[in-house]
Amino acid sequence: MLWINTKRILKAGFVNFWRNGFVSFASVVVMVITLFVIGFVVFVGAILGSSLEQLQDKVDVNVYFLTDAPEEEIIALKGDLETLPEVARVEYVSREQALENFRARHENDELTLQALDELSENPLGATLNIKAKETSQYESIARFLESDNALGLQDQPIIDRVNYFQNKAAIDRLSKIIDAAGTLGLVISLVFAVVSIIIVFSTIRLAIYTAKEEIGVMRLVGASNTYIRGPFVVEGIMYGVIAGVITLIIFYPLTLWLGPVTAGFFGSINLFDYYLANFGQFFLVIVVAGAALGALSSYLAVRRYLRI
Amino acid sequence: MIYYDNVSKVYADRSVALQDITFTIEPSEFLSVVGHSGAGKTTLLKMLLVEETPTEGSVFFESTDIHSLSKRLVSELRRRIGTVFQDFKLLPHKTAYENIAFAMEVAGRDDTDIAADVPHALELVDLEEKAWSFPDELSGGEKQRLAIARAIVNQPDIILADEPTGNLDPINTFDVVQILKRINDLGTTVLLTTHNKGVIDTLGKRVITMEKGKIVRDDKEGRYIL
Numbered sequence: 001m002l003w004i005n006t007k008r009i010l011k012a013g014f015v016n017f018w019r020n021g022f023v024s025f026a027s028v029v030v031m032v033i034t035l036f037v038i039g040f041v042v043f044v045g046a047i048l049g050s051s052l053e054q055l056q057d058k059v060d061v062n063v064y065f066l067t068d069a070p071e072e073e074i075i076a077l078k079g080d081l082e083t084l085p086e087v088a089r090v091e092y093v094s095r096e097q098a099l100e101n102f103r104a105r106h107e108n109d110e111l112t113l114q115a116l117d118e119l120s121e122n123p124l125g126a127t128l129n130i131k132a133k134e135t136s137q138y139e140s141i142a143r144f145l146e147s148d149n150a151l152g153l154q155d156q157p158i159i160d161r162v163n164y165f166q167n168k169a170a171i172d173r174l175s176k177i178i179d180a181a182g183t184l185g186l187v188i189s190l191v192f193a194v195v196s197i198i199i200v201f202s203t204i205r206l207a208i209y210t211a212k213e214e215i216g217v218m219r220l221v222g223a224s225n226t227y228i229r230g231p232f233v234v235e236g237i238m239y240g241v242i243a244g245v246i247t248l249i250i251f252y253p254l255t256l257w258l259g260p261v262t263a264g265f266f267g268s269i270n271l272f273d274y275y276l277a278n279f280g281q282f283f284l285v286i287v288v289a290g291a292a293l294g295a296l297s298s299y300l301a302v303r304r305y306l307r308i
Numbered sequence: 309m310i311y312y313d314n315v316s317k318v319y320a321d322r323s324v325a326l327q328d329i330t331f332t333i334e335p336s337e338f339l340s341v342v343g344h345s346g347a348g349k350t351t352l353l354k355m356l357l358v359e360e361t362p363t364e365g366s367v368f369f370e371s372t373d374i375h376s377l378s379k380r381l382v383s384e385l386r387r388r389i390g391t392v393f394q395d396f397k398l399l400p401h402k403t404a405y406e407n408i409a410f411a412m413e414v415a416g417r418d419d420t421d422i423a424a425d426v427p428h429a430l431e432l433v434d435l436e437e438k439a440w441s442f443p444d445e446l447s448g449g450e451k452q453r454l455a456i457a458r459a460i461v462n463q464p465d466i467i468l469a470d471e472p473t474g475n476l477d478p479i480n481t482f483d484v485v486q487i488l489k490r491i492n493d494l495g496t497t498v499l500l501t502t503h504n505k506g507v508i509d510t511l512g513k514r515v516i517t518m519e520k521g522k523i524v525r526d527d528k529e530g531r532y533i534l
Contacts, residue, residue, distance in 0.1 A: 001416060008413050019401050217397045220357065221458070222386035223414040225379070 005227065013234025023207045024239065030203045031243035031294065032250070034196035035286050039251060041189035042285065043271060046278075047262060048182040050269045055178060061138055061164040063128040063145060067095070067121075069158035074126055077158075081130060084144065086137035091129040098124040125160055138164055197293060204239070204297035208232060208305075215305045229302045236298030240290030247286050251275060309335045309497060310356065310466070315365035317351055317521075325351040327521040329365070333466075333499060338492040340508055341501045342532055343518035349501040352518070353468050356499070357389065358382045387415045390459030390467040390496075394474035396451045398443040398458075404430065405439040408458045415462045429457040433487060449480030456487055466497040473504055481507065508532040 017024050065074055074092065081090045093101070099122050106112045116123075132138050142164040211232075218228045252275070259272030275282065310333040317326040326348045333339055341349050354360040355367050358374055366373045374385060391397070399407050408426045417425075430436050433453035443451055452472055459467050469488060473481040485507050492498045502508065508515055508531060515530025516523055525533065 004418065016401060213397075214399055214401070217399055218410070218414075219383075220359075220386060220391055220397065221411045221414055222383050222389075223410075224383050227414060 005230075009227065009230030010234055012231035013238065016231055017235050017238050020207070020235075023210070024235070027200075027203050027207055027239045027294075028243045028246070030196075031200055031239050031290060032246050034193070034200050034293070035240075035243055035247040035290050036250065037189070037192045037196045038289055039247060039282065039286055041186070041193055042282070043255075043274075044185045044189050045182075046274055047269065047271070048178070048185055052178045052182065055174060057131075059138065061130045061132075061141060061145075061162060063130065063162050064160040065125040065127065065158055066160045067123065067125045069125065071126070073158055074128065078128055081128070081141075081144075084141065086132050086134070086141055088131045088133045090131075093127045093129065095122050095124055095126050098122075098127060200293055201297045201300070204236060204294070205301040205304075208298065208301040212305050215302065219306070225306050228306065229299065232298040232302045233295050236294030236296075237291045238294070240292065240294030241287055243294075244283075244287035244290035247290075248279075248283060251282070309333055309370060310499075311368040312352075312355070313366050313368065315355060315362045315367060317348075317355070317360060318363045324521050326355075326362070329521075329523060331516060331523060331526065333497060336492070336495050336497055338489070338498045338511065338513040339500070339516065340511060340513060340530070341499070341516045341518060342503060342508060342534065344503065344534065347518040348521040349518055350470055351521075353470050353499065353501060356466075356468060357386060357391065387462060388465045390456075390462070390464040392452065392455045392459050392467065392469040392472045394471035396443070396455045398451060398455060400443050403440050403442055404435060404446070404454050407443070407454060408461050411458050411461055417462075425461055429461040432460070433457040447480075448475050449477070449483060452476060452480065452484055453487065456484065456491075460491055460496070464496065466499060467491060469498065469500045471501055471503070473502060473507060478506075485510065505532040 063077075071094065078090050078092055081087050102124060103113065103116070130141060132141055142162055145159065145162050215228055255272040255275040259270040263270040312329050312331050315326055315329040316324070318324050329348075329352065341352060343349050351360055355362060356369070356374070358377070361375050366375060368374070369385065374382075377385060399410060402410060405426055408429050409422050412422045412425065427436065427439070430439055433456055435450060435453055435457065438446060438450060438454075443454070446454065452475075456467075456469075456472075467488070472484055472488070476484060481504065488498055488500065489511070500507075512529055515525070515527050515532070517525035517527075517530075517533065
């Protein structure tokens with residue numbers, strides 16, 4: 001019996017969807033807009049997240065050592081730093097390497113190179129390039145370098161300067177801006193998402209309003225509430241699934257077109273690559289959200305007319 | 309079979325729809341209820357369908373007080389009652405065939421039964437040709453015959469016909485009354501409300517006359533007297 005009823009409800013849902021052609025079409029269009037906004041929220045989150053990550057990746061601390069700092073002490077300090085839980089990695093640039101880098105950077109600048117050649121010895125100190133796991137941890141790493149732990153063997157300072165303190169203001173500022181932009185973007189997108197969900201609710205409610213009399217007749221004939229509601233819920237799910245698939249199709253050319261633009265502008269991800277890489281998740285989120293939204297809207301809308 | 313026990317209905321605005329209604333409907337009876345508009349005929353029927361609840365008194369269907377039934381049991385009760393209305397109350401997005409099939413689905417009948425009984429019901433009201441037409445595509449008389457086919461397909465215990473001829477011309481009226489009579493002859497109880505004098509006078513069956521919510525006459529072989 002249950003199986004027969006399920007079959008009949010499914011069939012009635014499909015038939016109603018087809019026969020109420022225009023209403024179904026309108027509901028699907030409204031739903032596409034909503035799901036599009038939801039998808040958009042996901043994309044905005046991804047772009048902001050990855051640009052924040054990229055920017056954080058560019059933040060680092062450089063420790064410049066005095067030119068007479070002994071290499072083994074620097075290596076020892078590097079070892080100490082690597083034991084800190086906050087530190088992701090430490091890169092050592094020796095004096096020779098630093099000089100080479102300098103020459104490479106100024107290879108077209110004869111004057112500077114000549115001046116360098118005038119000097120009898122290498123004027124550059126060695127450096128350690130430190131990356132932390134989180135941006136907020138640079139502060140404590142810098143403090144560690146300030147403390148006595150970073151002194152040489154004879155308690156003589158070997159560090160010339162730490163550039164964190166010079167960049168601190170800029171780094172802080174940038175993190176705050178990205179954070180704020182992320183929050184604002186998400187809030188705006190969420191507001192859009194909520195508004196469009198409300199629109200879907202009212203559209204489906206209107207669609208079912210036209211069936212008010214029909215629901216009354218079904219009750220008179222003795223149909224149970226489940227049996228009356230079932231086909232409407234099936235219809236709602238169909239709106240959602242069809243709208244979901246249309247939305248996914250629309251995103252394909254859209255991201256293809258926007259991909260290079262976002263990649264260039266945010267210096268982060270190519271939306272198209274992101275879309276393809278995460279298509280499975282997109283499919284789930286959009287189609288499931290659509291089906292759930294349709295089912296819930298229909299369920300609530302019919303309930304109004306079943307209460308009497 | 310059906311017993312109205314001192315039923316009164318007073319609405320919130322104090323207008324009285326029914327007042328101390330007591331009468332019995334016997335099995336296989338053909339009972340007509342006549343009266344002016346607003347006399348309370350429709351309210352009387354709605355009581356039996358549990359669309360209205362009495363302010364006082366009770367309505368019994370085979371010794372069950374139907375206004376104390378749960379929602380689910382009310383649905384089951386309604387499946388034992390066939391209804392025909394002045395405004396047809398057909399499902400507009402279903403074909404004639406599907407309208408009848410729907411009533412059977414609701415009653416939990418299986419697909420083979422449905423495939424066998426629906427054409428039979430359509431034939432009974434002379435609508436085989438219109439099986440795949442939507443209600444919009446049917447004439448008033450055809451719509452009403454379809455409503456009757458839907459009402460009888462589950463072999464209900466009683467048919468309620470609320471002004472079934474109100475929207476029909478004399479020829480269709482005659483048809484509908486003949487069909488109702490045939491159904492009654494086959495053993496189904498019929499409760500008909502009407503204000504069509506001709507219909508009552510040709511039937512020659514029991515007639516209850518209502519006025520301002522009260523029963524003023526109850527005649528065994530009644531005529532239309534108002």
